[in-house]
Amino acid sequence: MSGVRIGIDFDNTIICYDEVFSAVAQQRGLIRDGWLAAKSEIRDHLRSQPGGEVAWQGLQGWVYGKGIRDATIFSGVRDFLAACRLANASVCIVSHKTKFGHQDPDRTDLREAARGWMRSAGLLDAPDSAFTADNVHFEGTLAAKVDRLARLELDIFIDDLVDVFEQPHFPQQTRPILFGSADTRFKSCATWVDVKNEVFPA
Numbered sequence: 602m603s604g605v606r607i608g609i610d611f612d613n614t615i616i617c618y619d620e621v622f623s624a625v626a627q628q629r630g631l632i633r634d635g636w637l638a639a640k641s642e643i644r645d646h647l648r649s650q651p652g653g654e655v656a657w658q659g660l661q662g663w664v665y666g667k668g669i670r671d672a673t674i675f676s677g678v679r680d681f682l683a684a685c686r687l688a689n690a691s692v693c694i695v696s697h698k699t700k701f702g703h704q705d706p707d708r709t710d711l712r713e714a715a716r717g718w719m720r721s722a723g724l725l726d727a728p729d730s731a732f733t734a735d736n737v738h739f740e741g742t743l744a745a746k747v748d749r750l751a752r753l754e755l756d757i758f759i760d761d762l763v764d765v766f767e768q769p770h771f772p773q774q775t776r777p778i779l780f781g782s783a784d785t786r787f788k789s790c791a792t793w794v795d796v797k798n799e800v801f802p803a
Contacts, residue, residue: 604689604690604691605688605690605691605756605757605800606690606691606693606753606754606755606756606757607685607690607691607692607693607755607756607757607758607759607800608692608693608694608695608750608753608755608757608758608759608775609692609693609694609695609758609759609760610694610695610696610697610758610759610760610761610762610765610780611694611696611698612665612696612698612715612761613640613761613762613781614675614759614760614761614780614781615674615675615678615694615724616669616672616673616674616715616718617672617674618640618664618665618668618669618672619637619638619639619640620637620671620672620673621664621668621669621671621672622638622639622640622643622660622664623636623637623643624671625660625663625664625668626638626643626647626660629656629660631643631647631656631660632646643657643660644657644661647660658702659702659703661702662701662702662703662709662711663702665698665702665711665714665715666702666707666709666710666711666714667707667709667714669714669715669717669718670718670721672718674722674724675793676792676793677792677793677794677796677797678793680794680797681793681796681797681800682724682731684797684801685731686731691736692731692736693732693736693738693753693755694732694736694737694738695738695740695746695749695750695753695758696715696737696738696739696740696746697739697740697741697742697743697745697746697765698711698712698715698739698740698741699711699741700712700739700741712739715739716734716737719732719737725737743764743765743768744768744770747765747768747770747771747772748770750771750772750775751770751772754774755772755775756774756776757775757776757777757778757800758775758776758777758778759778759790759796760778760779760780761779761780761781761782763779763782763784763786765777766779766786766787776788778790778796778799778800780793780796
């Protein structure tokens with residue numbers, strides 16, 4: 602796989618917010634105390650309640666902004682990036698992320714918050730980091746994200762959202778890998794160990 606071009610989503614693919622979402626949702630009284638739920642479970646729960654979409658947008662905007670400092674990197678990401686380096690594979694991030702969150706009165710710059718987290722995690726702008734400013738791309742819409750994928754002419758793209766792969770203009774030459782969930786239409790990997798074994802088989 603030498604020279605392969607790999608794109609990776611950011612939110613909920615490289616960075617894991619589950620513990621942050623649970624803690625902040627409990628602090629705000631949006632879920633019951635002690636419920637350690639995944640982000641998707643909290644989202645679905647809130648959306649089923651009256652006014653839940655607004656509450657969800659406010660929660661997500663805070664977590665992706667000021668709350669991002671408490672998020673963690675998914676286990677196995679660093680090993681995968683090291684394997685990319687050994688294989689001389691080029692790697693970039695392509696993320697659907699608006700500049701500001703909905704329902705955020707503080708207008709926190711979500712893209713700068715993400716870059717700050719990447720720097721603190723040693724993923725960006727360090728001498729041996731996997732990413733530079735030039736290969737981290739944030740797009741304001743899902744359609745623009747897929748347009749970016751096409752322009753980058755990627756061989757592989759890794760994302761936690763099926764919606765990305767379902768876009769009619771998702772580039773046919775790019776192999777999709779679905780992270781963290783299963784869908785029979787796409788190659789699915791539950792963990793980053795699985796992703797590494799799929800991309801760089803022994």
